[in-house]
Amino acid sequence: MIVTAEKSYRAEIGIKDGRIAQISGGQVSAAAQVLDAEGKWILPGIIDVHTHMELPMELATSCDDFTTGTRAAACGGVTTIIDFSLHRKGTSLEASLRDRRRAADGRVAVDYGLHAEIVEVNEAILDEIPRLVRDGVTSFKLYMAYRRDGRMVDDGGLYAVLKRTAEVSGLVMVHAENGPLLEHLTEQLLMDGKVAPIFHARSRPHQVEEEAVRRAIYLSRFAHGHLYIVHLTTSQALSAVQETHDGGFPVWAETCPQYLLLDETVYLGEGGGDFIATPPLRSPKDREALWLGLAQGGISVISTDHCPFTKEQKRLGMERFDRIPNGLPGVETSLPLIYTHGVYQGHLTANQLVAAMSANPAKIFGLYPAKGALEVGSDADLVIFDPQVEFTISAKALHMNTDFSPYQGFTCRGAVQLTMLRGRIIAQNSQFCGSSGYGQFLHRRIFEPDNCQFWSTHEKASSSAGGPAGQED
Numbered sequence: 001m002i003v004t005a006e007k008s009y010r011a012e013i014g015i016k017d018g019r020i021a022q023i024s025g026g027q028v029s030a031a032a033q034v035l036d037a038e039g040k041w042i043l044p045g046i047i048d049v050h051t052h053m054e055l056p057m058e059l060a061t062s063c064d065d066f067t068t069g070t071r072a073a074a075c076g077g078v079t080t081i082i083d084f085s086l087h088r089k090g091t092s093l094e095a096s097l098r099d100r101r102r103a104a105d106g107r108v109a110v111d112y113g114l115h116a117e118i119v120e121v122n123e124a125i126l127d128e129i130p131r132l133v134r135d136g137v138t139s140f141k142l143y144m145a146y147r148r149d150g151r152m153v154d155d156g157g158l159y160a161v162l163k164r165t166a167e168v169s170g171l172v173m174v175h176a177e178n179g180p181l182l183e184h185l186t187e188q189l190l191m192d193g194k195v196a197p198i199f200h201a202r203s204r205p206h207q208v209e210e211e212a213v214r215r216a217i218y219l220s221r222f223a224h225g226h227l228y229i230v231h232l233t234t235s236q237a238l239s240a241v242q243e244t245h246d247g248g249f250p251v252w253a254e255t256c257p258q259y260l261l262l263d264e265t266v267y268l269g270e271g272g273g274d275f276i277a278t279p280p281l282r283s284p285k286d287r288e289a290l291w292l293g294l295a296q297g298g299i300s301v302i303s304t305d306h307c308p309f310t311k312e313q314k315r316l317g318m319e320r321f322d323r324i325p326n327g328l329p330g331v332e333t334s335l336p337l338i339y340t341h342g343v344y345q346g347h348l349t350a351n352q353l354v355a356a357m358s359a360n361p362a363k364i365f366g367l368y369p370a371k372g373a374l375e376v377g378s379d380a381d382l383v384i385f386d387p388q389v390e391f392t393i394s395a396k397a398l399h400m401n402t403d404f405s406p407y408q409g410f411t412c413r414g415a416v417q418l419t420m421l422r423g424r425i426i427a428q429n430s431q432f433c434g435s436s437g438y439g440q441f442l443h444r445r446i447f448e449p450d451n452c453q454f455w456s457t458h459e460k461a462s463s464s465a466g467g468p469a470g471q472e473d
């Protein structure tokens with residue numbers, strides 16, 4: 001069963017020279033290797049557009065490097081990741097991209113791209129944007145928080161980048177939290193001696209996110225920009241996005257498995273600090289809203305924000321919630337978890353899963369239809385997925401370089417059986433069998449907003465009874 005963002009149908013796929021050469025009907029050459037996927041699903045390879053391999057933070061560096069992280073990705077059905085450059089004040093965007101490529105090239109087991117992080121805005125930086133877009137780096141990441149780390153960009157800077165980027169058909173991604181507000185709330189809590197992990201969530205209530213999301217949308221509309229909100233987590237912020245769509249203006253949003261599957265009560269339990277991520281985990285009500293947002297098209301993408309630490313690394317900051325290294329592992333587990341909790345439990349169709357985890361990210365980030373599609377001419381990036389298998393997640397059995405999984409003990413229905421990248425099998429039955437360095441850097445195409453209005457196509461599809469979006473098998 002071939003499952004794409006549009007439809008599910010039975011067919012055979014022929015692959016030659018790393019690309020899909022035919023779909024059903026043709027002659028199979030005697031020399032061909034044949035893989036039997038009877039009873040299984042074939043999905044386009046998962047595209048995780050938000051990962052942080054070997055990201056240095058204050059107390060620790062995220063513990064997957066480009067080698068271990070992309071091996072784990074391959075085992076989880078992920079064939080492309082997009083990570084971030086590490087921009088520092090006083091350096092050019094180009095230099096920071098070059099450094100990051102030096103860290104990744106020759107080590108990655110899946111294809112990869114980079115978003116250009118921007119932590120400082122001036123004329124020289126703005127002048128780099130058209131050059132980078134021409135060179136295939138078409139997305140730029142800005143932070144509305146992390147002022148003390150020197151990463152926060154103010155409203156003027158955000159406006160300027162939105163404007164300049166849209167002029168050359170690029171996309172601006174924002175971490176939307178009101179930095180000064182959450183710093184104030186954090187200080188208040190610490191002064192009251194409130195240092196336990198749950199206060200991480202209290203220091204960043206939904207207002208912190210909603211205000212920043214609304215402000216970013218406002219600035220984007222003023223600048224005629226193209227705005228993508230990373231890791232959206234609350235029903236209030238989702239409403240801001242949906243109101244914008246209803247008003248006829250585009251804005252793109254992603255969420256992550258942790259916000260769909262977990263809630264803030266984990267901070268109260270033993271080892272609650274291990275679950276610290278930013279934004280914090282939210283309420284069960286928010287989880288429901290996010291699933292609905294995905295199904296209705298308000299949220300376009302599921303990424304993981306993969307940024308793992310070991311339990312020992314997390315302990316380094318355990319005496320105070322704001323010191324604990326921020327981030328969770330996720331690149332290897334996203335597909336089975338979203339299949340189980342999204343498709344199997346009835347929140348999403350299989351086609352909606354493929355849209356959010358492969359086709360939409362490929363379209364938004366300039367990779368479609370080489371990636372994100374199973375069409376003649378597409379890269380032979382695919383996953384053979386067995387929707388019948390059941391397994392239980394255990395950090396020990398996973399390939400990510402950490403002893404912690406926030407989903408430890410979760411039972412998954414559906415497992416990745418095989419992952420193929422450009423015609424080569426890179427993982428099979430939870431064993432990595434690719435090679436580090438086979439992954440290529442992806443020069444991405446410009447952003448085409450007209451091809452990414454997913455919320456409007458969804459309305460059309462769901463209103464025509466029996467439309468392709470509603471069909472699974």
Ligand SMILES: [Zn+2]
Pocket residue numbers: 050052305
């Ligand atoms: Zn992130």
